[in-house]
Amino acid sequence: MKVSNVSCVNCGQVFTGNYCNRCGEKVLHDHDRYIGHFFEEAFHFITHFDGKFFTTLKTILTRPGKLSFDFCRGVRRPYFRPLSFFLMLVVIYLLFPAFSGLNMPLSGHMGQNGTYGGYATSRVERYLQSHPEVTKQILSDTFAKKSATTSKLLLFIIIPLTALPLWLLGYRKRPWYYDNLVFATELNSFFILLNFLVFPALLNALHFVLGGAGSMADLVLTILVYAVILLFSFRAITRFYQFPWPISLLLLLVLIVVQTFIVYVLYKFVLFLTVFALL
């Protein structure tokens, strides 16, 4: 086989092969100039995008933890970047206004007894006193309108928060905070996918079939979804940290407690503060 040196037309680097090893520019061959190629390239971005997106999706669903494991050892070509994938899920989630996920009406924040409920209530009372033209109903409506989108965009703050306990507990195997961020992104991607997209879709389908809300069927479905999330998380932790299973199980139990606090207290409090600041 003939190996010849080429000099890169973009950066001047001399190299062998089809791609510049400094800037990544591709060597242009005559067959790249065929008319068919011109149109193929136009669709390349889309088809390429699709391929990577579905590989990432499939890997997350069928081999929990593999995406993070691969990504952290440098195997990145086959996948979407985990954070870009998470962003895509949030965008898809934004397209379905009916799927409310973690969104909550104003009264829900005020009812957070034991955490920030008292603070939220006094904040609302002070607002109503300083805005006599605003009734409680108007405030609730405006809050709900702003909260619908904000609650979805704000999902990003959950990733660094989840990564913190993972980093502390998995430090022996994964000392880089970065690696734990990648893993937190995968876990939360799965969480959004199942809990905010698949679960409400199944619930709607169930209600459609049963004609109205069947509370027993809802309960079974809820338990099923959470069981899948737990199994997934356990499998992902075992694969990513390579801990023996009892340690993985311990990590999972701690993670459940911390994650519940992050999602249902910290995140909701930040959501309340953010939406209130936007009023």
Ligand SMILES: [Zn+2]
């Ligand atoms: Zn180059």
